[in-house]
Structure formats: structure tokens, C-alpha cells
Amino acid sequence: MTFSDLGLRAELLRAVEAQGYTTPTPIQHQAIPAVLKGGDLLASAQTGTGKTAGFTLPMLQRLAEGPRPAPRQIRALVLTPTRELAAQVGESVADYGRHLTLSSHVIFGGVGQQPQVDAIRKGLDVLVATPGRLLDLQQQKHVDLSKVEILVLDEADRMLDMGFIHDIKKILRVLPQKRQNLLFSATFSNEIQALANKLLDDPAMIEVARRNTTAELVDQAIYRVDREKKRDLLAHLITRHDWQQVLVFTRTKHGANRLAEQLSKQDIPAMAIHGNKSQSARTKALAAFKTGDLQVLVATDIAARGLDIEELPHVVNFELPNVAEDYVHRIGRTGRAGSEGKAVSLVCVDEHGLLKGIERLIKRDLEKHIEPGFEPDPNAKPEPIENGRGKRGGGGGRGGQGQRRQGQAAGQRNGGDEARAPRRRRGGRGGSRQA
Incomplete structure (x- = not known):
């Protein structure tokens, strides 16, 4: 099994090859085709298994192949719990999308907001954000989320644990009802299941590793x-x-x-x-x-x-x-x-x-x-x-x-x-x- 067997575009395959990857991991093997179909997804995998590429690659492909909306509309939103993770997801989006004509930016707290506002104003296909800063900018009317086609909750379990559930609910209220939802988590806890039941519509389910197992290596x-x-x-x-x-x-x-x-x-x-x-x-x-x-x-x-x-x-x-x-x-x-x-x-x-x-x-x-x-x-x-x-x-x-x-x-x-x-x-x- 190679990445080309998953139905990815040539531009994405070139980017994957440049990153040094040849064989998809189990989560990528299952998640990429599921996301490409356009349905919702609930995915859990052991740490270090490649979850980010599992949603980034098919998300970029769906955006590249979809109709281009008017400027200044955010088409995909990725929420992460921490600044470091947001930065790293943003790097992955940029690396894998380097041969596509898609724009992306990362926003998080702890730094000045004006450069982030300027980047959003120019128009973005993909916005990677932490919940707090995103909600701040949305409430200041710097961010329009009304045209989001794909929502990704990355490390959803940690966002719940950190108390971001209220911010997430506020963000969900300003998103369009019709969209693709991808929820990635390290565990299928009871809290995650409850969130999935409210957020996801007949999702595909992927669980690569047994719950609460430690890496064999x-x-x-x-x-x-x-x-x-x-x-x-x-x-x-x-x-x-x-x-x-x-x-x-x-x-x-x-x-x-x-x-x-x-x-x-x-x-x-x-x-x-x-x-x-x-x-x-x-x-x-x-x-x-x-x-x-x-x-x-x-x-x-x-x-x-x-x-x-x-x-x-x-x-x-x-x-x-x-x-x-x-x-x-x-x-x-x-x-x-x-x-x-x-x-x-x-x-x-x-x-x-x-x-x-x-x-x-x-x-x-x-x-x-x-x-x-x-x-x-x-x-x-x-x-x-x-x-x-x-x-x-x-x-x-x-x-x-x-x-x-x-x-x-x-x-x-x-x-x-x-x-x-x-x-x-x-x-x-x-x-x-x-x-």
C-alpha cells in the first residue's frame, strides 16, 4: 500500500514524497479515503501514528477540487488545544499543500493579534487556530466562519480536558450547519463519545489502537x-x-x-x-x-x-x-x-x-x-x-x-x-x- 493507492492528487503525492514518507500508517490508510468521501469521521489512534497527515492530506484535496468561493472566506477550520500543536499542524498544511494554490494561516494566543488579523483579511482557505484566540477575533468581527466547509477538532480529548468545551460550543454556533466534521482524539472516552453524538452525522469510526494502550516499542x-x-x-x-x-x-x-x-x-x-x-x-x-x-x-x-x-x-x-x-x-x-x-x-x-x-x-x-x-x-x-x-x-x-x-x-x-x-x-x- 502506497499513498498513491489512496486516491490522492499528484500535487499531494509530490509533497508527501518530499517529506520522506512512502507508506501510509494505519490511521492514514483508513482516514484518508474516509475523509475523501466527504462524510463525518470519528478517529482515535495511538500517539505518533500520523493523525495529522490523516486529515490534512484529504482536507487539502477536497478544498482543491471543490468550487472556489468568494475571497475572504475561510473554507476549512482546524481547532487545536495548544499553541505548539497549532503551529505544527500549520506547518503540515503548508508542507503538504505547497504545490496547490491554497492559502493557510495559524492563529493562537500569547502573541500580538494584528498580524493574524491582517492575514485573515486577505482571505484563507485553511485556518488553524486555538479556541481562545479564534473566539476573541470572531467576537471582534475579524473572522467570518459562516462559509466553513470542513471542521477538524484535533486532540479533542485534550481540548475537553482543558475546559475549552464552552469556547468550542460558541464557535460551533457561528459555523454553517452543512459541513464535514472530523474529530480526532487519542481516546474514545465517554466525554468524546458525547461530543461526537452531538457534532457528527453518521460518522465513519476508526480506532487504530486499543484504548489506553502504551506503544509497544x-x-x-x-x-x-x-x-x-x-x-x-x-x-x-x-x-x-x-x-x-x-x-x-x-x-x-x-x-x-x-x-x-x-x-x-x-x-x-x-x-x-x-x-x-x-x-x-x-x-x-x-x-x-x-x-x-x-x-x-x-x-x-x-x-x-x-x-x-x-x-x-x-x-x-x-x-x-x-x-x-x-x-x-x-x-x-x-x-x-x-x-x-x-x-x-x-x-x-x-x-x-x-x-x-x-x-x-x-x-x-x-x-x-x-x-x-x-x-x-x-x-x-x-x-x-x-x-x-x-x-x-x-x-x-x-x-x-x-x-x-x-x-x-x-x-x-x-x-x-x-x-x-x-x-x-x-x-x-x-x-x-x-x-
């Missing part, structure tokens, strides 16, 4: 360690094993800053990204990490959403997430598109309950290690876990399933879309993308 390991020794153990593992590209997850923005500073002091180049960082700082750190100039990128869950890093070899959970499904999302950053990866979690006594919840979710026991020189105190007592909002939550019991996720929207006040998302009580889901 990811080697997962647990290191038991006292909470006070985690930073030194992380530096030790990075140095001893010569890890050159490491994505590290922390619960809180403050914790990410503190860890990056300590690693840098130990001659391990590290930077932190989170919602309080400016967009330019986040972009700079991510670019340095992708090129290998930055050895360690320390991130909170929201900041890492949608990171597209080819062949990322190492992911470290410096702290386990309070929501078990986020473990699946986090380690999905590695072991992508056929590449092997390693996921390491540093677990102290506070997190034993969270670990049990994760193992129940993925239906397997994770291999436990104790690094010589970092043996945990067998008499250590668990302490409440900081939840990232100046409060504390428990780490025991039911694996932390009822706990609020960390460092999330309500605490992020940088003027971007994350800052708009209200607090939400339910736990979240994982997910990702590939070019």
Missing part, C-alpha cells in the same frame, strides 16, 4: 527513589547512560523551572517550557531541543501537548501524573513511527498509589529498579502531593484518579489560550500527533 522502567534524591538520580542517569535528548515531565511550572536550573548547574543543558513562558521562549527552547543543541527539555503536561519530535529516544516522568491516562500520553512522545524509545519514571513513596493506578490502566506491571547509591529509605512515610495550584492532593488510594491535573489552564496566565481554559473537575486523556 517503548521500554518502560520504574526507578524507586526518595523524593529528595530524584534530581540527583536524574542527573546520574543522564550522565551515566549518555542520554542526549531527554524530555522530562514535572507536575508544576515552578518544579520545571527548578529542575532545569539544577540540571544546568550540573553541566547538563536544560530549559523549561510551560504556560508562564512567553511564546518566543517556548519556541526557542523547543527548536534547540529538536536540533539537539539542548540536551534536556523540562515540561508540564500542557506545554508538551502535541510536541512533534522525530525519534525522541528518552522520556522521563520526574513526577508521575495524577491522572493515569496522562502517563500514556507522556510516554507516547517516544517510540513513535517505528522507532524504539525508553520511558523512565522516578517514583517515591508518595506516588505508590499513582503507580498502581497506571498499572491498572495499562494492564501490566512495570519493571522496578533501584539504582545503587540511590536506594530509597524503607521507613519513609508518604506525604501529600502538590497539585500545582498552591494546594495539596493525595497520591494514594485509587491511583490519584480523582485528582486535579497539574500546572494546567487555570493557573497559567500568559495571555494565551491556556490562560482562557477554566478549571475542570474530571481527569484528562492522553494523545499526540505525527507529521
